Amino acid sequence: MRTQHLLDAAAEVIVESGLDALTMESVSERASVSRALSYFYFESRAELVRALYNREFGRLYDAMVPAFEAGQNLEERVRAAVQAYFDIVASRYELFALLNTAMDGPQFRRDRRQRFRAWEQYVGVLVGEELRLSPIESRILARVFIDVVARCTLLWKRDRLDRAEVEELCVRYQLGGFRSVLEAVPRAERDASSA
Template identity: 30%
Template sequence: MTAASGGAQTARPTRLPRSARRKQLLAAAQQIFVAQGYHAAAMDDIAERAGVSKPVLYQHFPGKLELYLALLDTHCDAIIAKVQDAMHSTSDNKERVKGAVRAYFDFMDHESEAFRLVFESDLRNDPQVRQRMERVEQGCIAAVTDTIISDTNQESSAAELLASALVGACGQSAQFWLANGRRTPRAEAEALVAALIWRGIASFPLQGSATGGTPAEIG
């Protein structure tokens, strides 16, 4: 507290812990990057949106690229985690497919529009950005590959190919649905895509099935 004229006292601005400040700055940066794209965004705009001075912003992030990459890391990790959770949260393969589809639709349909940073970046030619895009794809494919190998005993190369097809279908369909104005209600869109994928993946027999039955027959 500091003394003011007339005996009044004013409080000093609250100083946020470093982790909280970083979260605040990332949230402000995301709004600017989503609205303006990387190239048009300015650190001045981000600092103003966060309500801090530029020196404070630079204390946490040495430059615009580092700030952008930190955001990408956050959202790339989130997508991978969603797909991993879809694989690990149930042993019902039909539900796993639904969960993988839902993970992509959740991300694409989120009000933050963070998907634009990952799938519509105007900085895709930058090696560090491209590396993160590839990490998202490979991380999601790996999660599905492990499940396919565990359940069907497919060779790793075949399982990875199947996982790539599943992940590709989830991502492309969710992007198409959003780009075309959500003309199909989301629940219906998810069900359609999941049904298409399931009809393909269910034709591969479960490992250890005495009857040679398919996942569809068993689950």
């Protein structure tokens, strides 16, 4: 609980004053705790930023899991997952953008790759089961799905485009890609490769 409180305080400092204003002292002050207590939970500013990054981007992916699982068919799943992603980005975009600028160095890159691989694997299993594709095909489609949704939300926010239009275009693009793959691979081949 205390950890989350400190991370909330760090997020507020970053959004209000920028990344350069984030110090252990500023977080302690914002959280109304001693600096020693902040250091008890986080050894350094870098560790605090890393924990905040992992929490925030974990929330992004975690919001999509129930959306994917709630749909009855591929279209419902894709629509729900895209909407969930857009919803989280809508509420946390500024923080995400600032955290991405802070993520430098080998440990941060490893954290990003690890989180992305886990999410890619999860989406790959869902896509593979739904479309009856091989694990390799599923993994590639999962990566494309994640990349397209991330790119669409970035363009929407950065270019101040209409959310409903961008979201719908993103969904149609994804569904068109999935349908195209299904049409290109005969059903018998899909059944054999997924067995």
